[in-house]
Amino acid sequence: MTQTIGELLEAAADRALPVVRGIDDGQLGGGTPCAAYDVRALVNHLFLVIVNFQALAARQEVDFSQEPEFVTGDWRGRFGDETARLVEAWSVPGVEEGTTGRMGLPARTVGLMVLGDLTVHAWDLARATGADFVPEESVLDELGPGLAAMAPQAREMKMFGEPFLVGEGASAFERLLAVTGRDPGWRPTGTTGTTRTTGTTGTTGTPGTPGA
Known part of the structure; x- marks a missing residue:
């Protein structure tokens, strides 16, 4: 049975929250797999994405340029909130019906965008700060084909690199990261492993975000 976007976001948030809450203030200036963002900026x-996609669920206008x-302050606590x-x-009955945003995309597709951001950026931040x-x-099962389908448009809009x-032995998550233009082996400069930064403007992982 297909899970709702609300259920998938709850599962994704459970994995992302420990990463964000574990970021030390001294790590905020460090680099990330998104070349245009340090940890603080990411x-x-x-x-911004999380707040604006709350509005998109309610069919409200959003402005990603602001x-x-x-x-x-207590940004870690507020991130959880x-x-x-x-x-x-995204758990309101009927939220996945119809369209939302300036581009008039199917609401479930828009929900998958924020699911992708929450998941992929959690990995970005974990890799940047040494977290697991x-x-x-279930999130990976939904995002794999979902982001692959969005990828051509996302690259045109400079959202994906x-x-x-990746090799034949790459995991499903490594393949998903690769679709977004990320090197699954990325490590911060000065640590063991690959240090290649990827993407063009930070590869948000969500095609259509600026105009969603």
Whole structure:
């Protein structure tokens, strides 16, 4: 049985929250797999996405060009509050029916966009800060084909980088990351492993986000 976007977001949030809450203030200036963002900027971007996609669930207008400063005060606690509101917004009966956003995309597709952001950026932040992150299997099962279908449009809109080549033995999550233009082996400079940064403007993982 297909899970609802609300259920999938709840599962994704459960995996993302420990990563965000575990970020030390001293790590906020570090690099991430998104070349245009340090840790602080990426957390701030993820806040913006989570808040705006609450509005999109309610068929309200959003403006991704306006980005307040979210990483102040008890931002870790507020991140938990906002993800809970996101789950609630996408759990309203009928929320996946019809279309939403300026592009008039199917509501479930828009829900998959924020599911992708929450999952992929949680990996970005985990990799940047040395935390562990493994997505929930049901989320991965939904996102794999979903992001692959969105990828051509996402690349045209500069939301995904060019696909990263991975070997035949790559896991399903590594293949998903590669579709977004990420190197699954990325590590911060100065640590063991690959240090290649990927993407063009930070590969948000959500085609249509600026105009969603």
